[in-house]
Amino acid sequence: MPKFSANLGFLWPDRPVLDRIAAAADAGFKAVEFHWPFDVPAEALGDACRRRGLVLLGLNTSPGDLSKGDFGLGAVEGREADFEKALDQAVGYARVAGLSSLHVMAGVPAGPRERARAVFVDNLRKAVRKAPDLTLLLEPINQRDKPGYFYSTIEEAASLIEEIGAPNLRIMFDVYHVGVSQGDVLKRLERFLPMIGHIQIAAVPSRAEPDEGEIAYGAVLAEIDRLGYAGWVGCEYKPRAGTDEGLAWVKTLNVSL
Ligand SMILES: O=C(O)[C@H](O)C(=O)CO
Numbered sequence: 536m537p538k539f540s541a542n543l544g545f546l547w548p549d550r551p552v553l554d555r556i557a558a559a560a561d562a563g564f565k566a567v568e569f570h571w572p573f574d575v576p577a578e579a580l581g582d583a584c585r586r587r588g589l590v591l592l593g594l595n596t597s598p599g600d601l602s603k604g605d606f607g608l609g610a611v612e613g614r615e616a617d618f619e620k621a622l623d624q625a626v627g628y629a630r631v632a633g634l635s636s637l638h639v640m641a642g643v644p645a646g647p648r649e650r651a652r653a654v655f656v657d658n659l660r661k662a663v664r665k666a667p668d669l670t671l672l673l674e675p676i677n678q679r680d681k682p683g684y685f686y687s688t689i690e691e692a693a694s695l696i697e698e699i700g701a702p703n704l705r706i707m708f709d710v711y712h713v714g715v716s717q718g719d720v721l722k723r724l725e726r727f728l729p730m731i732g733h734i735q736i737a738a739v740p741s742r743a744e745p746d747e748g749e750i751a752y753g754a755v756l757a758e759i760d761r762l763g764y765a766g767w768v769g770c771e772y773k774p775r776a777g778t779d780e781g782l783a784w785v786k787t788l789n790v791s792l
């Protein structure tokens with residue numbers, strides 16, 4: 536059975552981050568992951584997780600200025616210095632807190648696609664040199680949620696990984712984004728398994744608990760098992776109402792936290 540991690544960027548959204556950690560442990564999760572926990576000191580976040588016996592997984596590089604449309608800086612020409620600052624911040628935070636992975640966000644580039652890709656490749660080469668001790672994750676994000684985002688297909692993430700050739704650069708396979716952008720989820724899981732560093736789940740199209748919509752999560756989780764995926768499956772969904780009540784999906788899908 537897959538092992539589930541609580542994504543505390545989305546779960547228990549009405550509570551401060553340290554309280555979300557306690558709520559995840561109380562609910563039975565054994566691991567946690569974050570979006571941008573930078574307002575909480577890294578030592579405090581790490582200690583809170585360790586006190587509750589939680590495995591610390593990942594966080595994201597800073598999105599930049601969300602109010603100006605930024606959603607990551609990795610593939611944005613002219614923002615290389617800002618990217619490096621964001622990278623240093625996230626790497627430093629991960630090391631102090633004891634987190635093991637980092638989603639290197641690509642962003643919404645303005646210029647030609649080939650330039651954006653070249654910038655992203657250069658920035659990723661820098662990232663793998665700076666953080667050989669962390670898993671660096673590449674996550675394609677769907678165009679419905681983030682119009683203009685640099686990439687939306689698993690194939691594009693895989694081609695970057697092949698070109699850069701660093702063992703710590705891996706795919707974040709978010710089943711929600713793959714479902715919205717591409718489909719054929721089970722075949723893509725199988726094909727790209729050797730490159731996958733982390734999996735995330737949410738219903739399509741609602742991004743709510745994985746017990747509704749067009750993705751049959753019973754089948755997806757069974758396939759993740761059959762393939763022998765040894766990593767964690769991040770519950771990165773937006774609860775329909777209360778997060779604790781919403782965890783009824785665990786029983787419905789006949790799995791456990
Ligand atoms: O939105 C997502 O799927 C990502 O995993 C993310 O963390 C950026 O918000």
Ligand SMILES: [Mg+2]
Pocket residue numbers: 674709735771
């Ligand atoms: Mg995701």
